[in-house]
Amino acid sequence: MSNPMDVLVVVAAIVLSPFVGGLLFGIDRKLTARLQGRYGPPIVQPFYDFLKLWGKSRIVANQSQMMYVYGYLLFTITALCLLALRQDLLIVIFVLAFGGVSLVMGAFAVKSPYANFGAQREILQMVAYEPILMLAAVAIWKQTGTFMVSDIFKLNQPLLLSLPLVFVALLIILTIKMRKSPFDIAASAHAHQEIVRGVYTEYSGPYLALIELTHWYELVLVLGIIGLFWATSIWAAAAIALVAFLLEIVVDNIAARMTWSWMIKFVWGTGISLSVVNIAALYLVK
C-alpha cells in the first residue's frame, strides 16, 4: 500500500464497484422482465431500493445481529481490494469465505426457522463453490507458477485458451454467487420462496440495504475473477465478464430452482470433474 497507485486502485475498487454492481443488477431486472413479457423497472431501480431501505428505521432481533452484516460487507470489500491489488488468489478466496461465513452466522444469530434453513443451505452452497474456486487457483498456478494475481497479467496468452473447462466450472459458481436459478436455494431475489428469504429473513431496513450493497461488491468480485481469464487486455476482460453475466441471466430465466442435494451432486460431480480434467490435461500436455 506504500505505492500511491495502490491507494488509487483501492479507492476505485471501493467507490466504483457498487455503481457497476448495482447497474448490472438493474440491467438484470430489466432484461429478465423483458424475457418474461413485462416492461420492468428502470435500470437504476436497485439504487432507489437501496436508498429506500437505508431510510427505514432500525428493526433488529438482538443487539449484535448487525455485526455479521458488517462482517459480510467489510470482508467482501477486503477480498475485492486484495484482488484489485493483484494479491494471492487463494487469500482472496479465503477472505471472501469469511464474508460468506459471516452472513451465515448472522442468519443463525437468532432462533428463526426460515433463517436457520437459509443458513444451513448457504453452508452447503459454500461447500459447493469453495473447491471450484480453489481448483481454479490451482489451475492458474499451473500456468503462471505462482498464486499471485499479478503474475496472470504477465502471461502472453489468455488463460481461457488453456483453461476452458475450469472457466465453465466458474460460470456455475457465478450462478450460485448471484443467487440465480437453479441455485437460488439459500435466499432468492424474491421473498415468495418456501423458506421466505432464507438467510436474509431476519434483516430489514438499513441492514438489508447493506446486504444488497455487499451483493453488488460480490458480483464485481466474481466477475473480476472471471475477467482474469482474458487478462491480456482490460477490454477483453470486461467483455468476457459481461458475456458471462448475460449468460447467467438467460440461465436464470430458463432454469427452475433445484434442491440443495441436486446442487451438491451437480457442482461436485460436474464442476469438480471439469476442473480436474482440465488440470490433468495440463499435466499430461507438458
Add this chain to the structure above:
Amino acid sequence: MDPIAQLLAVATLLPLVGGIVCYVIRNSVIRTLTVVVTAIALIGASLLLLQNGPFEYTPPPVAGIDWGTIIMVADFALLFVFLGLGLYLKNVLVTLLALAQIGLVGYFELVVAPHVEVKPALFVDELSIIMALIISIVGSLICVYALQYMPDHEEHKHLERSRQPRFFFWLVMFLGAMNALVFANNLLWLYFFWEVTTLCSFMLIRHDLTEESIANATRALWMNSLGGVAFAAGIPLLYMNAHTLSLKALIEGGARPETILLPLALFVFAGATKSAQMPFQSWLLGAMVAPTPVSALLHSSTMVKAGVYLVVRLAPAYVGTSLSTFVALAGAFTFLLTAVLAISQSNAKRVLAYSTISNLGLIIACAGINTPLAISAAIMLIIFHAISKGLLFLCTGTIEHKIWSRDIEDMEGLIGKLPITATITVVGIVTMLLPPFAVLISKWAAIEASVNMPWITLFFILGSAATVVFWVKWIGKLLGAPAGLNGGAERLEALYLAPLALLVGMAVLLSAFVAPLVDAVIARAVMPYYQVSGIAAAGSDLSTGVGFIVIWPLFLVLLLVILPVYLFVRVKAEEIRPAYMCGENISDLHTVEFRSLQDKAEPVVTSSYYFEKALGEKSLNAWANPVAIALLVLLVAGVMVR
C-alpha cells in the same frame, strides 16, 4: 548442576515429582498448590529453553549407574507392566503385543547390540523447543483447569472417595514424559517415553472405571501397542542397517542407505497409530469417555502430538523417497475422510475428535510433501492446532458442567445463557477456521506447498470445504438465541476462566504476530535440515514463495467489524422484534412458539443438518477403513518392494 541440566530436570522430572506429591498427599489445597507451582515452573522452564536456544546434552551417571541402563531397566519394567495389564484385562491382543515388544527389545539389547551408547543422549533443536513450549504451556493450563473440573466431575458422579490423587498423578506426569520424548536423541529413550505416554493415556482414559471407559482404554492400549511393536521392530532394523540409534545422525545431511527406509516406515506407522490416523481413529474417539481435561490434553499438547512429532522429525531422513509420497497420501486421505465424518456428528467431543484427527492427517500429509514450505506449514499447524483445540475442549468441558450435555443441539442459544463461555467458544472455532488466524494460514501454506502433488491438493481442497460445514453448524447453534436483548450474566469460576482467557488470547495474539514467530522460531526449525525456510516473514506479512498474505490489514478489518457494535450501537428494547413466523407468533418476544392447526401452540424447533445416512460412520467407515489399511500397508510394503 549446570543451568541446562536444571532446566531439563524441571521440564522432565518435576512433573513426575509433582504427580507423586498429588498421589501421596490426599489434600486438595496441597494438590492445587502443587499443580499450580508445577505449571508455573514448567512454563518458566520452557520459556528459558526458548531463550537458551538449541543444545545437546548427555546426563552424567547417577551414583555410578549411567542413564542408559536406568532407562533400559525402566523400559523392561514398563513392558512387563503392559504384559501384566494384558493378563489382568484378559485381553489377548494386549498380551501378545506386549510379549512381542519384550521379545524385540530383548533381542536388540541382548543379541544385536548390547549396551549401545548414543551421544548426545538428548538433542534439543528448535522443533524440540517448540514442542516443549506447547507441552509446558498448553498442557499446564489444562492441568490447572482440571483443578476446578475434577471436583465438579466427582460431585456430579457422587463419588464417596475422591480419585483425584491418582488422576493428577497421571495427568501431571504425562507432561514430563512428553517433554522427555521430544528431547530424546537416543531412539531407545524416545521409545521408552513413547510407551510411557501410552501407559498414561490408558490410565487416564479408564479413570472413571465404567464399563465403557475400561473397554475404550483397552482399545487405546492395544492400538498404541501395535504402534509400539512397529517402533520396537524398527530399532534393531535401523541399527543393523545404519549402525546408529541417534536421531540427530539420522536426520542431518549425508548419504543414507536405502535400507533404512523400512525402519523409517515402521516409525511412521507407529506415529500414525499414536496420532489416531485412519484406521486407528477409534481409540481417540473412544478416549472422549475420559473427563474432559484428559481429552484436552490428549488432543492438543500430548499423546497425538507425539505421533506427528515423530513423523515430522524424521521427514528429512526420508525426503525425496517413495515413502514420502505414501506418507503424504495416507495423511491426506485421513484429513479428508475424518473432516467429512465430523459433519455427521452432533456430539461436541466427537466433532472435536474428528477435527483433531483431520488436522493431524494434514500435518502428516505436509511431512510427506516434505518441502521446506510444507514442513513449515506442519510445524505451524502443530502449534496453532494445539492452542485452539486445547481451548475448544476446555470450552466444551465448561459448557458440559453448566448444561450437563455435550450435544451440540443442546447448546442452542448458549450465547444468551452463558455469554462468556459461548463467546470464547465461538472465537475458538473462528481461530480454527477463518483468516487471518494461523490455523487457516497454515492450511493456506499447506495447499500452496502441495501443488506439485496435485492429488494431494485435491484432497486438501475437498477436506477444507468439509471442515467449514461442521464448524459453522456449531457456531450457528451457539448463536441461535431467541430474539431479545441478551444481557444474561454468567458466573465463571476463576480456574475455568483463567485457562480459557489465556488460551484464547494466545490463539489471537500469536496469529497476529505469526510473521515474527515464523522468523524467530519456525524458520530456524526448518533451516538446519532443508537449507531454506520455505515460509518467510516480510514485516508482519508472510510469503510462501508462490503466494503472499497480508496479516495486520485483515486484523484491522476484523476490528472494524466487531468494535463499532460494542462501542457505538445501542439497541433500544422497542427496536426488537421476534423472529418471522408468517405472522403466527404466539407472543411478542422470548417464547419461540407459533400458532399451528386449530390455534394450538407449537414450539419452534430448529436443528442442523447432519447427513447421517450419506456421511455417517456406518456408510463411510465400511470402505474408508479398508482403504486406510491398504494405504498403511502400502506405506510399509512399498519400501520393501524395489
